[in-house]
Amino acid sequence: MIAAPSCPVPNGTGVEVSDLSVTFPLYHGSARTLRRTLAKMRSTRFEQDQQQRMVVQALRSISFSLKPGDRLGLVGGNGAGKTTLLRALAGIYEPVGGRVTIRGEINALLDTNLGMNLELTGRENIGLRGLHAGLSPRRIRDIEEDVQGFAELGSFLDMPVRTYSSGMVIRLGFALATSIRPRVLLMDEWFLAGDAIFMNKAQDRLENLVRQAEILVISTHLLKVVESWCTRVIWLDHGMIRMQGTPEEVLPAYLADEATTATEGAA
Numbered sequence: 001m002i003a004a005p006s007c008p009v010p011n012g013t014g015v016e017v018s019d020l021s022v023t024f025p026l027y028h029g030s031a032r033t034l035r036r037t038l039a040k041m042r043s044t045r046f047e048q049d050q051q052q053r054m055v056v057q058a059l060r061s062i063s064f065s066l067k068p069g070d071r072l073g074l075v076g077g078n079g080a081g082k083t084t085l086l087r088a089l090a091g092i093y094e095p096v097g098g099r100v101t102i103r104g105e106i107n108a109l110l111d112t113n114l115g116m117n118l119e120l121t122g123r124e125n126i127g128l129r130g131l132h133a134g135l136s137p138r139r140i141r142d143i144e145e146d147v148q149g150f151a152e153l154g155s156f157l158d159m160p161v162r163t164y165s166s167g168m169v170i171r172l173g174f175a176l177a178t179s180i181r182p183r184v185l186l187m188d189e190w191f192l193a194g195d196a197i198f199m200n201k202a203q204d205r206l207e208n209l210v211r212q213a214e215i216l217v218i219s220t221h222l223l224k225v226v227e228s229w230c231t232r233v234i235w236l237d238h239g240m241i242r243m244q245g246t247p248e249e250v251l252p253a254y255l256a257d258e259a260t261t262a263t264e265g266a267a
């Protein structure tokens with residue numbers, strides 16, 4: 001169980017999301033055929049935007065706010081909008097409507113390759129990431145040592161990343177992504193998967209990072225993680241908030257709905 005930080009937290013860290021909407025244009029195939037196909041699907045998630053493009057509404061009218069100590073779990077079926085919401089919080093996706101305001105440094109563990117240049121060495125990638133995060137040369141050296149110790153890449157640290165095995169890239173990416181301690185931590189469940197030996201080692205590091213962050217937002221299908229890490233849950237359904245509250249309030253309703261959907265699907 002991860003507890004909220006017990007020491008007094010500096011003022012000012014917070015997340016405000018108000019009336020957020022994100023859409024993606026669909027460019028595939030001829031517009032008329034696509035429109036006909038989508039009309040047949042009778043989904044309210046597809047519409048035409050002001051430029052007459054067909055778009056999918058990934059998120060609609062999402063509003064919530066988080067304060068220090070809040071640990072938010074995002075749950076929902078496939079395509080519900082969890083990843084899109086994390087990416088909008090990280091500033092990767094621009095809202096088409098509404099606003100996202102984040103106060104405090106963010107670290108987004110969304111993809112271990114994020115920002116990694118395969119032509120550069122592991123060490124050079126560490127330096128670049130540190131500079132990007134606005135860290136001092138001294139802090140970057142500390143991170144270099146930390147990553148070197150955790151990722152156990154030996155002399156590969158000074159070789160171009162393209163020469164690494166896929167496991168080595170994951171170790172470097174994970175070590176680097178988790179070495180920068182943020183106030184607001186955004187995490188996709190991708191980070192909770194991995195080979196068993198690596199994950200045993202990674203688990204402690206991840207839990208430490210989560211414990212030290214003031215605000216956590218995690219998207220996952222692993223409800224046990226939500227139960228043990230989160231103080232709040234948002235259940236997303238077709239891009240909208242279906243329910244929000246404590247894990248005790250939301251998870252039973254979510255599970256009951258999933259069971260009903262599975263029974264209906266089997267019938």
Ligand SMILES: Nc1ncnc2c1ncn2[C@@H]1O[C@H](COP(=O)(O)OP(=O)(O)OP(=O)(O)O)[C@@H](O)[C@H]1O
Nearest residue numbers: 024056057058076077078079080081082083084085
């Ligand atoms: N780059 C994109 N282009 C077009 N549509 C997209 C894009 N990314 C997401 N979508 C659509 O937006 C909706 C929300 O997708 P999202 O990936 O956020 O769902 P999710 O809840 O993370 O799903 P999963 O649990 O399957 O990962 C889906 O309908 C998806 O098809």
